[in-house]
Amino acid sequence: MAFISVRGAQEHNLKNIDVDIPKNSLVTFTGVSGSGKSSLVFDTIYSEAFRRFVDSSQTPIYVMGGSSWSKMSRPRFRSITGLPPALGLSQKQGVAGKLSTVGTISGVSDLFRVYFAAFGDIFCHKCDIPLKSISFSDLSKKIFEDFNAKKIMIIAPICEKRKGAFIDEIEKFKELGFSKLRVNGDIFDLQDENIKIKIDPKKLNTIDVIIDYVSILIEKKQRIERALFQALEYGKGIVKIEYLSKEFKFNTKSNCPQCGESAPKLDPRYFSHSSLGKCIKCEGEGSFKKGYPADLFPCKQCHGGRLDPSTPIVRVKGKTFIETHLYNIKELYQFIISDFKEHVQNDKSKIKVYSEISRALLSMNRLGLGHLILNRSGASLSPGDLQRLRLSTMISNKLTGVLYIIDEPCQGLTKQEVKQLASVLQEIVKDGATVISVEHHPVFLSFCEILFLMGPGAGVHGGQVVAKATALEDLDVFLENPQTKLNKTKFAPQSLLLEKAPKLPKANSKKKSPESFSTKTSVLSKSSMLFSDFQVRNLIGKTIQINHGVITIIRGASGVGKSSFIELCLLPALYSLGGKNPDAEDEIEIPFKEFCKFNVTNDFEVNVVGYVKPGSVTRSSRRSVASALDVIKPLRELFTKLPTSQVMGLTESHFSWNSKLGRCDHCEGKGYIELPQRYSEPVRVECEVCIGAKLNSRSLLPRFKGYNLADVMNFTLEQSLDIFENHKIIANRIIRACQFGLGYIQLGQGMDSLSGGELQRLNLTIELKRSNLDGAWFILTHPSTGLHGPDISILGELMKVMTERGATFILIENREEFLPFADKVIEF
Incomplete structure (x- = not known):
């Protein structure tokens, strides 16, 4: 079949949609946050492809546990035909582990271990x-x-x-x-x-x-x-x-x-920093200070190489295993195709491993990862680099007839890097694969053969295919989503803000066009901090001034030092000035003054530092959006005062899924049961007793306006405003999140289910409740993650309002749609 034909898709907010996706094409779904892109692409198409793969093989017996798999429900749709085997890569795969490296994530280290053990x-x-x-x-x-x-x-x-x-x-x-x-x-x-x-x-x-x-x-x-x-x-x-x-x-x-x-x-495990070869002193982390980067604080015993010095010394063409892992990918690839190739000669066993190594390195190079070294910690990678690294492992083998499903591959990339990525994906399509992506970057959209616009709004206002394009002249419809262009598609536009929510306040300063931008600022505060004489990584030779009370955007290609500056210099400096990060689990004290000279004006104010990276591991499935917005307690108080609750003698604890009095005993208040798998992450299955409600039957009896607490937690923020319009405490705390374009997310949604962009916007929402934002600093890494054109405008206007109230924003961002909202742009 020439198409992947989806009929009657109803997962989440999808409105019984039909869509035909051509195979052997580069296809992208775009649209505002919550419009239904991921619900269709990941939760329907990819989920069903994976389910069919498992169901049609011996996997249920050996991996899924047979009976466990039968409990899992399939996505809600009428039919899907022409669905090939699929490989998926979503943002929600999270950050890398503390012992993971570029080499282990890409699989290149495993190949080198085999080669060195067998032929070194x-x-x-x-x-x-x-x-x-x-x-x-x-x-x-x-x-x-x-x-x-x-x-x-x-x-x-x-x-x-x-x-x-x-x-x-x-x-x-x-x-x-x-x-x-x-x-x-x-x-x-x-x-x-x-x-x-x-x-x-x-x-x-x-x-x-x-x-x-x-x-x-x-x-x-x-x-x-x-x-x-x-x-x-x-x-x-x-x-x-x-x-x-x-x-x-x-x-x-x-x-x-x-x-x-x-x-x-020789055993390949002698070259593994998580097995026989690990340095006993640093336990394979490479650093003499736990949690610190190995290249800045190398362990004296292993010199940052992670391996025990007593392990056998093995060389191939004069290079040890550790030496190959200290090259950057670009240099290593040159070594592999020249000197290393001579070692292979005509040996079939060597050729097999060598070809896998060279193919993997070539794939990483072509995706713009040439600046990375194999020994670099995976946890230190930017979200964009980590996403592309995982993507490189998927596409390096160039499988024919396979469906690749990718979530925002352009995260954090410059225009040139986006073009490079798009050309690689186009070649994969030429080799017989199909690529479906969820993406918003204008440059990437211009490379796609087929575009689908989801919407027209978010949540209940979305869930439809608003437009489809096959020609570049239709591209403007997919970028701005204005009413005049949407009318052409026979869909009336929906406001991203709620009618009941107060209109978004406009900033006093006028927007600037991207053309008027330079590295200089128009109007900047006198308060500033100056970083100079850098002695760390590739920041040497730079001088960076950060101003208080403005929006500063830091731009530049991957690997130029943006994240290094933020995490090794700026953040430690802010913490040293009294800043506190309420979301940080354990703040690592970086001796930033060893890496640069630092000067600050006397009237510089810092108290709260908000820093949330997309894919942050601090997100908890037990913590909901409602608890983050501080509406859980008011809701429990409201339900406790209901006549039914008074008669039954129910207290606030009876409406808590963390309390033995209120939670469902079968799932312990989670709403799901985790089924452990032999070779993969545990599979979550909805609790068959409470049907996902988390509460026991007694706690579900009291109703407010006909809804029990579990019903309320399933409401979107927008729907909840209709129910609680007369409850000012609850309504006021929800309205601000709706102003950030988050009206489509559910009150009871787990924090671990939010995308990086959603998490950042929710974090700003929480800070907006403060009467005074003086001294509040917000560091945003790729805030465009998950955002379409209208979403960026909403976020930009709100940042402007917050800076007028004293807040300071530092954005690591390459999307040009943010430029009109910036007071200063720093090019790396």
Whole structure:
């Protein structure tokens, strides 16, 4: 079939829509926040593609747990035809873990580990010369020389720090007549039927067979050599010698010709900073200060390389594993296609791994990630870089007939980077794939073959396909969404603000056109801080002035130092001036004055610092939008005062899903049950007792205007204003969120379900309740995330209003739609 045909889609706010999406095309869905883009693309199309894949394979048995999968409901639609296998990449995958690196996220580190372990040259730690194989006779001679007249144990290593029960191996040595087995240091008698050897298969186990316990005497040479031969056979070329509780390893395939040092059998895990190779001092983080960047505070033992110095020294074309991980991707790719390629030659085994490495690096380079190094922590990546890094792993293999579904791939990119990304996706389409994206960037939209505009508004005002375009002359309809252009599509526009909400106050300052912008500011406050003489990363040579009480936009390509400046200099400086970040879990004290010179005017004021990165891990599924807006307590008080509650003796605790009095006991107030999976994240299934209400049946009886508390929590903010229009406390706290274009989100929606852009706007909403914003600083990373043209205008106007009340905004943003709202633009 030439199309992916969706009929009757009704997931979330989708209004029974029909849509035909052409295959082998670059397709984008755009529209205002909450218009239904993700509901259609991710929650319907991708979710059904994944469900069909699992349902039609053996995956339910081995991964999903069979019966668990049957409990999951499919998306709400009438039919979907022509749906190919799909790979999806959404913003909600969150930030990377503390031990993840660019290399582990991309999978390139795994490939290097395999190559170095299988084909690398081992070097002596002391002499720094290649180790060579040693003959059996030379090994025997060395044993007699080193342990003459000493009683030793000759041991065959079976496995070292591996998971498993090893039942077959134990039975094999028992049948061969061996009597002693050592498991994790404990010795067992194999021939004693009364002894049962228990091995925990989930733990890392080390198992050895004791071949002989013998004194090294010339008259016992035949016995000793027979024991050595058996140990080498079962130990696959490695024998352990133990004398007076000291252990010595001999590897016949790697021995130093000068000092006799022997290396263990190479294992890819020796090159893993989360396994056998991790530096014990820093536990694989690379930094001597936990939570700090490894390149700024390298661990003295591993020098920031994350690996233990005692691990074998292995080189390929003169480079160690760590050295390859300190190149940036652009430099590393050049090394791979030149020197490294010579090492491969015509060896089929090497070629297979090499081709995977080169293809992955090429994909990362083409997506504009050439500035990254493999050893860089994944947690330090900007949201845009992390998104593209994950995208590179998806597209590097150029699968044919596959559907790629991508959420805002242009996040944080410059025009040129967006063009580069779009050209890569176009090539994938030429190779036979289909790409569907959710995106707002005008440059990216101009590269797409098919555009769908969702809307016309958000929430209940959205959920429809407003327009479809196949020609670039129709592009303006998809960018501004004005009434005149929407009328052409036979849809009446809907206001993004509620009728009951007060109209958005206009800022006093006039908007400036993007053409009038430069790196200078029009009217700036006298209060400022100056950063100069940078000595960190690629900020060297810059001088940056930050002004108080204005909107400053920081722009520039990926890797030029925008995030480094914010996180290593600006934020620590604000904290040092008394700023507090209420959303931060543990503020890391960065000694920023070691990285730059810092001067500040005396009348500089800082008290609150709001810094929320898209994909922040601080979002909690137990915390709802209602609790963030401080309307939970008023709602519980309201329901407690109802006549039904008074008769039943219900208190506020009976309306809390965190209390034993009110919560559903089956799901413990979550509204869902988590089904653990063997190879993936747990799957959430709606609680079959409370049907997602979170509360027990008793707490659901009282009703306000015909709705119980669970019904109320399912209302959008816009709907709730109709219900609580006479309850000023609740209404006033909700109105401001609606002014930020968040009227479509639900009161009970978990904070972990919000996009990065939604989270940032909600954070600003909460701060607006303050009577005085003097000294309030807001650092926004890519605030355009999830925002369409009208959304950006709303956010821009509100930032202007807040600056007039004393707030200061710093935006890391490359979208030009924000420029008219800026007082100062800093180009990196």
